[in-house]
Amino acid sequence: MRPTDTLVRLGVTDVATATIVFVAAAASSLAVFVALAVDAHPEWGVIGMLAVCALVAERQETVLTSRLAMSAAGPIGVLAAVVLGPVGGWIVGFSSMVTTARAPLAKWFVQSNLFAASCALGGFAAASIGPLEARGSVRVLCLQALAAAICIFGANLLSLAFIFVLRRIHPLMATMRVAAATGAGGYMFAIPVVAVLAYAYHVAGLPALTFTLLPLFGVRAVLQLYKEKTELLQRQSEGDIAFALGLIRALDERDSYTAGHSAAVAVYAHDIARAAGYGDDETSAVQLAALLHDIGKIGVSAGLLTKADPLSPDEWAEIRRHPVIGERIAGEAATHLDIRGTIRHHHERPDGTGYPDGLAGEELPESAAIVGLADAYNAMTSPRAYRPAMTPEEAMAELERGRGTQFLPGLVDVFLVLLRLGDADYRHGFGSRFSPAGQRDAILGELAVRRQLVASAS
Ligand SMILES: [Fe+2]
Structure with a gap:
C-alpha cells in the first residue's frame, strides 16, 4: 500500500488538511512537553476520575446542528486545568475525546489534540495565577477558573x-457567532462551579469531585433549551423563505418581466451588500428584500405594468403604491420583518424626492438604497414596451450622474467597480444566476449551508 493511500484512508486528502493535522500534532506535543517539564508529579487518582467524568460528558453532547455539537467536556477541562494544572488538563481533555474516534481519523486526531492542548493551556493559565498552596483561597480559585475558562474557550474558537x-x-462569521454564543454560556456557567468544586476538593479531597457530574446535567439542560429555540427559529425562517419564493412564482406567472427583473436586482444587491462589507445574515436579508422589492405589484392592475402609452397621474399614483403593498405582504413573514423597511423605501432618494415617504439623507436605510441602486441599473439595461434598453456603459x-441625488455616492462607487470587474453577461444581467429559478436555488443553497454550520470540522 502506498503512503498516500494510507493518508487518504485517514482523511488527509489535501494540503489544507495535512497542514491542520500537522499544526494540531505540533501544538499538542509542545503542550505535553512543556507541561511535563513544569509539573513532574501528576495526581493520577484525580486525573483518572476527571478523565472518566469528561468522557461521560462528551458522550452526553447535545447536537445543535448537523455539524455543531456542544458538551460539558469544556467545563470539566477547566476544572482539570484548575485542580491539576497543565499535565492533568491535557490528559483529561484528550480522554474526553477517546470514545468519539471514528473515520476519518484525521478529523478526530485534530479535534482531540487541539482540545487537549487548549486544556493544557488552561492549566498553564491557572498555575500562573496562584500555586497549589493557595487553593484554599476562593478568590484565587475564581481567578484561576476565569483564566482557564478564557484560555480554553479562546483557544477552541481560534x-x-x-x-x-x-x-x-x-x-x-455566522458559525463563529453561534460557536461563541453557545460556548460562552457554558464556560461562564463553569467558572463559579469549578471554583466551588476545586474548593471542595481542597477541603474534602478526592470524594468531593464525585459531584463533578452533577453540574453537567445543568449544562446539558441549558444547551437543550438553546437547541430547541434555534430549531424553532430555523423552521420559521425556512417557512418564511418558502412563502417568499412562492410569491415570486406567483408574480412570475402574472408579470414575468417583474419576476425576472427582481431576480437580477437580487443578484446585484447581494453583490453590492457583500462588497460594501455586510455580513452573511445582512447580505441574505438584502438579497431577499431585493427579490421581493416589487412584490407589491401583485396589487397593481395588470394592464398598467405593461402599458406602452404614457401613464396618467392617477395611474402613476396606483403604481407608486407598490412599495407600501409590498411592505404589507412581506410583513406576513414573521422572521423576516427586517426586510419590510427595505421594500417600503426602495424608491426613496437621498435628495428626498423619492416615494412613499420622501426620506432624505441619513433617514434613508442603506439596505433600501442598495436595492434602489440595483433596481435602477437593471431597469435601465432592460428593454421595455415604451423604450429600448440602454447599454451597460450608458x-x-x-x-x-445620479450620485448624491438619486443614489448614495459610496454605493455607486462599489457598484461601478463590480460592474467593471464583471464580464459582459454580468453587466447585461444574463445567465442562470439572474433568473428567478437561479435566485431560488441560490437562497435555498444558502439555507442548506447554514443548516450545516460547521463547528469542529477539520
Ligand atoms: Fe419598485
Whole structure:
C-alpha cells in the first residue's frame, strides 16, 4: 500500500488538511512537553476520575446542528486545568475525546489534540495565577477558573477559525457567532462551579469531585433549551423563505418581466451588500428584500405594468403604491420583518424626492438604497414596451450622474467597480444566476449551508 493511500484512508486528502493535522500534532506535543517539564508529579487518582467524568460528558453532547455539537467536556477541562494544572488538563481533555474516534481519523486526531492542548493551556493559565498552596483561597480559585475558562474557550474558537480559514469553509462569521454564543454560556456557567468544586476538593479531597457530574446535567439542560429555540427559529425562517419564493412564482406567472427583473436586482444587491462589507445574515436579508422589492405589484392592475402609452397621474399614483403593498405582504413573514423597511423605501432618494415617504439623507436605510441602486441599473439595461434598453456603459454613466441625488455616492462607487470587474453577461444581467429559478436555488443553497454550520470540522 502506498503512503498516500494510507493518508487518504485517514482523511488527509489535501494540503489544507495535512497542514491542520500537522499544526494540531505540533501544538499538542509542545503542550505535553512543556507541561511535563513544569509539573513532574501528576495526581493520577484525580486525573483518572476527571478523565472518566469528561468522557461521560462528551458522550452526553447535545447536537445543535448537523455539524455543531456542544458538551460539558469544556467545563470539566477547566476544572482539570484548575485542580491539576497543565499535565492533568491535557490528559483529561484528550480522554474526553477517546470514545468519539471514528473515520476519518484525521478529523478526530485534530479535534482531540487541539482540545487537549487548549486544556493544557488552561492549566498553564491557572498555575500562573496562584500555586497549589493557595487553593484554599476562593478568590484565587475564581481567578484561576476565569483564566482557564478564557484560555480554553479562546483557544477552541481560534482553532475553529484556523480550520475554517484553511479549509475555506463558509459561512465563517455566522458559525463563529453561534460557536461563541453557545460556548460562552457554558464556560461562564463553569467558572463559579469549578471554583466551588476545586474548593471542595481542597477541603474534602478526592470524594468531593464525585459531584463533578452533577453540574453537567445543568449544562446539558441549558444547551437543550438553546437547541430547541434555534430549531424553532430555523423552521420559521425556512417557512418564511418558502412563502417568499412562492410569491415570486406567483408574480412570475402574472408579470414575468417583474419576476425576472427582481431576480437580477437580487443578484446585484447581494453583490453590492457583500462588497460594501455586510455580513452573511445582512447580505441574505438584502438579497431577499431585493427579490421581493416589487412584490407589491401583485396589487397593481395588470394592464398598467405593461402599458406602452404614457401613464396618467392617477395611474402613476396606483403604481407608486407598490412599495407600501409590498411592505404589507412581506410583513406576513414573521422572521423576516427586517426586510419590510427595505421594500417600503426602495424608491426613496437621498435628495428626498423619492416615494412613499420622501426620506432624505441619513433617514434613508442603506439596505433600501442598495436595492434602489440595483433596481435602477437593471431597469435601465432592460428593454421595455415604451423604450429600448440602454447599454451597460450608458446606464453606468447614469449612475454617475445620479450620485448624491438619486443614489448614495459610496454605493455607486462599489457598484461601478463590480460592474467593471464583471464580464459582459454580468453587466447585461444574463445567465442562470439572474433568473428567478437561479435566485431560488441560490437562497435555498444558502439555507442548506447554514443548516450545516460547521463547528469542529477539520
Ligand atoms: Fe419598485
